Amino acid sequence: MRGNLFAVAVDLVVLTVRDGELCVLLLERTAKPFAGEAALPGGFVRPAEDLLDAATRELVTETGLEIGTHHLEQLASYAAPDRDPRGRVLTVGHLALVPDLPEPAAGGAGCAWHPVAKVDQLAFDHAAILADGVERARAKLEYTTLAAAFCPEEFTISQLRRVYEAVWGTLPDPRNFSRKVTTTPGFLVPTGERLNAGRGRPGQLFRRGPATSLHPPMLRGDE
Amino acid sequence: MRGNLFAVAVDLVVLTVRDGELCVLLLERTAKPFAGEAALPGGFVRPAEDLLDAATRELVTETGLEIGTHHLEQLASYAAPDRDPRGRVLTVGHLALVPDLPEPAAGGAGCAWHPVAKVDQLAFDHAAILADGVERARAKLEYTTLAAAFCPEEFTISQLRRVYEAVWGTLPDPRNFSRKVTTTPGFLVPTGERLNAGRGRPGQLFRRGPATSLHPPMLRGDE
DNA sequence: ATGGGGTACCGTCACGCTGACGAGAACATC
């Protein structure tokens, strides 16, 4: 074994959709490096702990979310020699997609949702990690059913469509969008109930189906 | 900084197409753990070295390839606590796509190409890393022009089609395939020359174009 | 020279999916 050792951390890009905007969970740093600046939630990997376990643990402790219900995947690793002034730290970025929460963040203080479009500066190289996470999410909406991960347990097609609008910035046609998601087998499971949103005709409520991939994919207009 | 530190390595999934088969570069281990078994090329990250730099260095020293000409990207990180009996080692898997080389591998001894379909057992968790790399390559052929990375500097459409056949296991229709790749702007740049393959009408020679993505993607028949 | 095997490249056609609408059904409010 070599003598040049690394500290290994996991950082989380936790995304949600609030009020039609794509938001990321950020916390204000209190510790020494980059104190006072915003940063992604994260922490060091413990001994005898795997990466996904560490990310799950951080997700639960930082946001108070239940375990297992939400989407969590590895993004990429970042290990530029000068990315941390304290020394050699490799961080494994993770992407989490969660529905809009009643309480912003039950975890520590200074933990809050920020619209991704308004984030300007972050500690360390977290801006690059965030950009990679957002791009991954955008790409995955094209060929997976992952948009439903942003929705609550039961949701209407309109709510699902607004997820695409928030993540992509483009608003798909309601009729064509409805046709696409309802004809994809296993994407949506109707509950038989309807949601009265106050205005207009109530929409049918759906639950997430077993399907995970979209064939053919749903392409966003721009590029 | 915590006391639980990791050794950090990079491992390479180097893929090529030889005789119509997708092959991976493997070397036989001589060092203590898993001695005698086949393993992916790789090594520890040096101080003040970034991940992609370390992967590039290993690629050059193990295979004798020139730098910068070939595709190299990060795959994912693997850090199961018991993946290395020597201690806590995190490895960052990388994927490299190279054209068929005249000499199998100029690097160390015991370094050779193996058909991916015939690989049965590898040291550490390298079998999982290889599987992820192959799956990534398969997926990327669908929506990128990366198949040309397996081809030499100049190539015909038939050679490019055989890359798809080797990676996907399915043989696309020659006429439809030709229409697809030639009508995609920026995929292929004709050189004006022809390649006499000995049998049949010589095919037109092309070079890689500036395009990187395929819109709409080329979907493989199966799933 | 002449024909045959093999490969490259042309064009055609039907099918499926998509974007772009029209129109009706089911709610709320006034």
Place this chain on the structure above:
DNA sequence: GATGTTCTCGTCAGCGTGACGGTACCCCAT
């Protein structure tokens, strides 16, 4: 009831694709 909003059913043209016939061009055997 009238009006506005939203959901959900349609229709239609256009594009890309799978399937396939036909032709051009090369080498080689006769």
